[in-house]
Amino acid sequence: MIAFIQQLRKAEIPVSVRYVLEFYDGIRRGLAPDLDRLFLLARLVFVKRVEHYDAFERVFAAFFLGKDSGQMPQWEETFAGKPFEEWLREQVAKGAISLDELRTFELDELLKRFWETMLKQEGEHHGGNRWIGTGGRSPFGHSGSSGGGVRVYGKGLHGTAQKVIDRRNYMNYSGKSALAGTNVGQALAALKNLKRAGPETELEIDETIHRTAKNGGEIELVFTKELRDRLKLVVLLDNGGYSMEPHLQLVKEVFGKMRDRFKDLKYYYFHNCLYGTVYEDMRRTVAVAWETLVSRGADTHLIVIGDANMAPSELMAANGSLYSHTHDRRPGIEWLKQLRAAFPASVWLNPIPRQYWAGESVTITHVGRIFPMEDLTLAGIKNGVQILSGGEY
């Protein structure tokens, strides 16, 4: 069981003690008499977002539907088995739990503490990677209550769970999948968190009372319009080179769909790195003055979309620009720093998947030190939105 939870966490599925106890509770209620229902119960308890479905199915399959298993685990062993007993013995030996407490504590309370410890010790290896074993009796006399209706012997059904998993229905929804036609909707959902929404009209009680009193008791209702906080957003797109083209279209599609949600949405273009000028059109003929762009920083969010993959000289050297006609003497990195300073709410989205950043180019790392950088996946966009909204992540 511990290994299963560890696998889930390794697959970046958040697991809390609460879930583990809920899962245990479900099993005690006899909700998982076979592997199919175990699969559903575990998924309901542990997985809250469709992005994680695919990863969950992988972990579950590896654990329960492997070649040599396909058997129902013995729950007593997995929840209150050897690691738990060892932990309990250790706690008593250390004096963390006294024998008196041991008698009064419910098993649930002990299990909760046990799992809290387990989840904290991330990475530490406890027990084998299979949690099927022979049951043993707890020396502390708790096995009576733990045994209540828990022990389930499965028939080894490779039924619907296996079938469902094999279909990989949720692959496109995985947080790691790149932005594509099928999951644009989810990206949109993430972006919508950018704007605040609220009721438009409200009875203003103070003013109503004030006016009513002034009228000598004749009621006068005063309604106010609640302030609607509509966002301004600038999207800077790197449209240099063919590598960016497929992404551009998707990005524009996504933002275009929610155009009405922004007070102001502007796209500007640049090539590879910024050198004081961005352009209004894709062919980069209509220049926008740097001052104009930078002056908007205070009240506008900025999203830069680009691979940040360039020759180091483009970023670092004076006269780094690919184009001689810009006559710019400052290196790109200075311009980027200035831009970042001007836009406190800004994020860089990189279409190159995160795991390749380090290998792809040193410039990605450099740019990543200036701008908070996320990749252009569902998870990345969500994190990006969090950064823009000033939330923790």
Next chain:
Amino acid sequence: MKFEGTRNYYLGPELGEIVNIAIAMEKPLLLMGEAGTGKTRLAFEIAGAFGVTMEEARCKSTFKGEELCYVYDAVLRLNDSRFGSGESGRNVNDIWDYLRFGPIGRAFLAEDRRVLLIDEIDKTDSDTQDNLLDVLEDGSFIIREINHKVSACKKPVIIITSNAKRELSDPFLRRCFCHYIPFPGAEEIAIIVRLHFPDISGQLLDACLTEFYRLREGGFEKPPATAELLDWIGALRSSAETSPGSGGSLRHVGTLLKRSQDLLKFRGQGQRNPWR
């Protein structure tokens, strides 16, 4: 309580189990998935199958959460205090005459176990969702005006739906059992069609489904879903067509594609690509 589906509604075995697990664990069940996968319908079917009353809350973006529990009509009371309550029988001095309970309030106050549907929760903002959290978890809320606690007599079966128009907050998700309903595959959808058109010929059904899934793959802004498919087949049958047509000459294509852009795209006159 064990839910096994009703006659007019196709319940996949997986979904049936999930409903039963959620009921047994007394957790709110959050159903996500695109429109037309029968999320809302499920709540009605559960209520129907158990023969219990259903309380329905259709969310709006202006909701703050509290009105789903109760509304205190201060304006009416103010008005009554000024002009008298007339024949209404309301007593201005009794606040209870000016409290009206919303769906959550009614479900909690009822003596029988009810099914509570909170439809399209994603339309509300995250503050509202947070407000609803505690209420649903504890099975109680407080009427602030008189500091009176209303507790659920029997915790209702709670079904929440979301079209994923907006992300739901993590704490909200943590407290629910979440299930994402994928769009049904050809086998399942054939069963659904047959529930509505029991005498449809196998040939027509196959031809329709082939075209239907082709359209769904076609990258339209609003791909056709179950409701559109049923409308379409209904239209084909009422005009006594024996085949759905194919390719660019699908009959009654307007029942499948609703957006004008999609229709234009279908007819091969899609917008000029702004990228070239």
